[in-house]
Amino acid sequence: MELIQKNKCFDGEQRVYQFESHTLKGQCKFAIYLPPQALLGQQCAALFYLAGLTCTEETFAIKAHAQRLASRLGLILIMPDTSPRGDGVEQGDHWDIGQGAGFYINATQAPWAEHFQMESFIVDELYTITLENFPIRVHAVGIFGHSMGGHGALTLAWKYPEKFKSVSAFAPICAPSQCPWGEKAFSSYLGMDKTEWEKHDAVALIQAKGQLFSEVLIDQGKDDQFYSQLNPELLQQACQKVGQKLSLRFHDGYDHGYFFIQSFVDDHLQFHTLQLTKS
């Protein structure tokens, strides 16, 4: 694991690491924010943040404005890239597939299956590497994300509740089986058998596995230009059906971007801190 960037930030450090991933079969990068408490070796709660389509490990670190409060709360933030990268990796025909669009699942179909193993990368390889190398409290790891990464956060939380003790999202793709972005990605990565899709669809997973968290926080802008892809109402119905407490907050005038995220990111850090303190 090679440290390739380091910047002091709110008395902590914003870092970027690079390593050869055996899961993705290639070089990968992740960013991490270490609050001052972590630099002193104190055990800290940690959050994985999964970014959306076209983003990289840099996006949240630069645009979300989370370090100020993470420094005060003593939260470690782990920010992976959104897909495998590199010359040998399929580029995709558009920004909604291929590099920058890993969808946090393991592809089973050619030509994607070779490198696009983002689910295993996050929950096995990166999870292990970060817990081994940084002072993270083992049972105080949460997950959140935005858009495609909101889908990733919800689905990985419901698949691996032993690894993620709290979950929230900004404008998540709630039902990828039922929207154009998800249909394109899932048919490409997983093939045409829709029973396979349901294993990676937050709405379907919540209906199948039931209530798992004491509360889930979702923020959604009402002027989101991609609203038709997101289906927050289906998530709300699924949560109601299984008795999963959901704080789904709609915000007038906010769109899909990071000016929206930065406006509410503090609430998410506080939400996770509270959940992870309980756990």
Next chain:
Amino acid sequence: MELIQKNKCFDGEQRVYQFESHTLKGQCKFAIYLPPQALLGQQCAALFYLAGLTCTEETFAIKAHAQRLASRLGLILIMPDTSPRGDGVEQGDHWDIGQGAGFYINATQAPWAEHFQMESFIVDELYTITLENFPIRVHAVGIFGHSMGGHGALTLAWKYPEKFKSVSAFAPICAPSQCPWGEKAFSSYLGMDKTEWEKHDAVALIQAKGQLFSEVLIDQGKDDQFYSQLNPELLQQACQKVGQKLSLRFHDGYDHGYFFIQSFVDDHLQFHTLQLTKS
């Protein structure tokens, strides 16, 4: 003046405008953050932020994380681009000259004099346009900036104290006449007569014009990779000589970038608010 981008942010709006500048002889852009108070038509204090080499009107808006506190304080933030732009504008041989490197002065030498009139652009054209179009309290306008833009903020404040009632900077180029970046820019834009350079050099201006502000705030990282270009000690000496109160804060471990700026930006917004409330 055409609105080309608008994003709700902390109940205010982050906007980008474009207009045909008669000073720069071409299209130009600026970003502005309007806090909720301004959207309601209340008169607000305003800060001009001048960015550094290679930056644009987007840099501070995305990377500095100032909107959260600007929203609470009711501060308007005005963020111009760093130079004229476009096909007809000299590109320069490197990132420290030409487009992205206007140095907030009026060039007198060919081929630069045609478009590179950033001083007049800021203090006349943009100043007038923003005060006419947004609810800005006339005697509550401050200026701050970073690196080349810190030079810009200090020099424009000392040249136009009737327009700017408070001034601060992050890692400013304090004595451009005495560092490689400044020597290259000033010899290109102003020619070889060094008495001309002194009119645009913060250290020389403060020595010539004396104390003008009740206090000046400067933050400087001690691990700044461009430290040798900045000369904060010369600024300190000049301020001491003329009795100008200066809070020059050195910060261990911080570098020249926006992870440094975001760590201290709240202090600058509070400093200006206090100064502008007094004035």
